Amino acid sequence: MSQVNAFSKWLTHISLQGTVDHYVWIVPLCQSLHFIGLALLMAGIGLFDLRRLVVSSGGRDVLAPHASVYWQFVLIEAVRV
Secondary structure, three states, X not given: XXXXXXXXXXXXXXXXXXXXXXXXXXXXXXXXXXXXXXXXXXXXXXXXXXXXXXXXXXOOOOOOHHHHHHHHHHHHHHHHO
């Protein structure tokens, strides 16, 4: 049996599958949360791009080259934690 078939069979036998079948509002809720998460992700990327392109910073580059090196180190340290 392939791994995909085994995974599919396992999914049909866990209690989560029965819960999703019983409550019809779970799938739309999960889809809505997923859509909101994607919208927040795209908004964050868009805001970063606008700031980087000096559109919303009043004519000054918020992330100047010397400042971007600082932020790179901050992000690296944040990921390490």
